[in-house]
Structure formats: C-alpha cells, structure tokens
Amino acid sequence: MSCPPGTPATLALERLCWGDGILHPVTLRLGAGRVLAVLGANGAGKSTLLRLIYRYNHPQAGRVLVDGDDIHRLPARRVAQRIAAVLQEQPTDLALTVAEIVALGRAPHRRGFAGPSARDLHLVDHALERLLLQDFAHRAFGTLSGGERQRVMVARALAQEPGLIVLDEPTNHLDIRHQLEVLRLVRDLGVTVVASLHDLNLVHGFADDVLVLAEGHPLAFGPVDAVLTPDLIARAFGVVATRRGTARFDFSLPDSVQKEHIA
Numbered sequence: 554m555s556c557p558p559g560t561p562a563t564l565a566l567e568r569l570c571w572g573d574g575i576l577h578p579v580t581l582r583l584g585a586g587r588v589l590a591v592l593g594a595n596g597a598g599k600s601t602l603l604r605l606i607y608r609y610n611h612p613q614a615g616r617v618l619v620d621g622d623d624i625h626r627l628p629a630r631r632v633a634q635r636i637a638a639v640l641q642e643q644p645t646d647l648a649l650t651v652a653e654i655v656a657l658g659r660a661p662h663r664r665g666f667a668g669p670s671a672r673d674l675h676l677v678d679h680a681l682e683r684l685l686l687q688d689f690a691h692r693a694f695g696t697l698s699g700g701e702r703q704r705v706m707v708a709r710a711l712a713q714e715p716g717l718i719v720l721d722e723p724t725n726h727l728d729i730r731h732q733l734e735v736l737r738l739v740r741d742l743g744v745t746v747v748a749s750l751h752d753l754n755l756v757h758g759f760a761d762d763v764l765v766l767a768e769g770h771p772l773a774f775g776p777v778d779a780v781l782t783p784d785l786i787a788r789a790f791g792v793v794a795t796r797r798g799t800a801r802f803d804f805s806l807p808d809s810v811q812k813e814h815i816a
C-alpha cells in the first residue's frame with residue numbers, strides 16, 4: 554500500500570460477510586480505476602458492505618484486499634491514506650467551516666503535529682474549486698443545505714488523494730443537475746470507486762460494473778449492460794422493468810456546461 558497518493562487501487566473482496574445473516578459471502582475483484590455501483594432494494598446490505606470496505610466495521614469472515622493488502626490488518630492511518638469515504642449522513646453540529654472540513658482530508662498524510670504544508674493548502678483550494686465551493690469556504694458547515702454539505706464531503710475525499718473512494722448514496726439530497734455533476738466528477742477522478750446508488754438510470758454512464766444485492770446475498774456482479782437486465786431488476790427489486798417507458802426522461806449534462814452556472 555505504498556503507492557503514490559491518488560494512484561488508483563485494486564480491490565478484492567474474498568468471501569466477505571458480516572452480521573448474523575445480514576451480509577452473505579461476497580467475492581469480487583475490481584481492477585484499478587474501475588467504477589462499481591452497488592445496487593439493491595432498501596435493507597439489501599449495501600451500506601453494510603460499504604462499511605466493511607472503508608474499514609468502519611470488521612468482517613465476521615473474509616477479507617477486503619486493497620492493492621493486495623488486507624485493510625483490516627493495517628494501521629488505520631495507512632488505510633486512510635488510500636481509502637476515502639463519503640457517507641449518507643453528515644453531522645450538522647460541527648463548528649467547523651467548509652475549508653476546515655475539506656482540510657481534514659489531509660490529516661492522514663500529515664506528520665506528527667506539523668501544520669499544513671503548502672501542498673496541503675493547494676490541495677484543499679483545488680478541491681474547493683473542483684466542487685465549486687470557493688464562495689462557501691468560510692461558511693459554517695452546519696449552515697449549508699443538504700446538497701451543499703454533500704459536495705463538501707466529496708471535496709474532503711478529493712483532498713485526501715485516495716486510491717479508492719467509497720460513496721454511500723452520493724446523490725442523496727442532490728438535484729438532478731448536481732447528481733450528474735458529482736457523479737461525473739467522481740468518475741473523472743481516475744481512481745477506483747465503489748458507490749451505492751438507488752437510481753438505476755444514473756448507473757449507465759457512471760459505473761463500469763455493478764454488484765446487485767438482495768436480502769444480503771450477492772445476486773450478480775459484472776459489467777453494467779450484461780448485469781442490469783429486466784429479469785435481474787425484477788428479482789432484486791420486485792418490480793417489472795421495461796427498457797423505455799413513455800414517461801421516462803433521459804438526463805445528461807449539456808456539452809457546454811459552464812462552471813459558473815453550476816453553483
């Protein structure tokens with residue numbers, strides 16, 4: 554795990570399980586730079602799986618290998634240098650500014666009690682800029698809207714320079730424009746990504762691969778088009794899926810998106 558910061562990581566899950574039948578063994582391999590969407594109905598086990606990958610929970614059995622190393626046997630700091638997590642719920646009572654939250658992403662890379670380096674400051678500014686948050690830099694985090702807070706947490710993950718970024722429902726709270734923006738940004742980072750998503754229509758154009766869970770069991774894993782069939786969707790979600798309905802819209806960003814229009 555001694556790769557330069559930001560180098561895309563490989564991920565392997567080996568018969569990974571948790572809880573008393575909450576997550577049944579999951580085995581998969583994800584190449585460096587691949588984007589994986591984790592799908593499934595409410596309670597299917599998506600967040601449970603992600604918590605094991607970003608080392609919040611310890612597996613009941615099985616292993617999570619990042620760059621070939623079992624992350625549950627490594628020091629937390631080394632793992633934090635390679636894996637960033639963007640979670641569904643963010644605390645709103647933090648008495649920190651947006652810039653201070655984003656700067657927390659640099660903590661795993663700092664030595665001892667040293668203050669931020671010029672590079673740390675540059676990376677924080679860069680992350681604020683990428684998420685169009687410059688105007689919010691000195692605002693208290695708790696005063697932001699849900700969508701603005703979500704973008705701050707993505708900026709913090711970006712400043713962390715991870716090789717693997719894990720996102721639990723990253724489009725939660727975001728309007729359609731910001732959903733597309735955040736997914737495109739995450740995809741364009743060039744690192745390995747694991748993200749749980751609820752909107753199946755957002756998977757195309759974002760993910761390379763999907764893992765579908767149902768009641769804690771892995772139903773299917775593989776490239777998006779091969780896996781996301783109407784039959785599979787019916788089994789995972791209990792709905793009838795048709796490829797196109799008359800009431801369906803396809804959304805994409807205009808070619809000429811100007812950054813100043815996004816914030």
Ligand SMILES: Nc1ncnc2c1ncn2[C@@H]1O[C@H](COP(=O)(O)OP(=O)(O)OP(=O)(O)O)[C@@H](O)[C@H]1O
Pocket residue numbers: 575593594595596597598599600601602
């Ligand atoms: N610590 C825990 N103790 C007991 N049960 C748990 C625990 N954590 C999760 N569960 C249960 O495991 C199941 C899977 O939960 P999980 O949060 O992983 O689902 P999810 O797919 O992320 O759901 P959602 O889409 O609703 O967020 C649920 O039935 C949940 O109640």
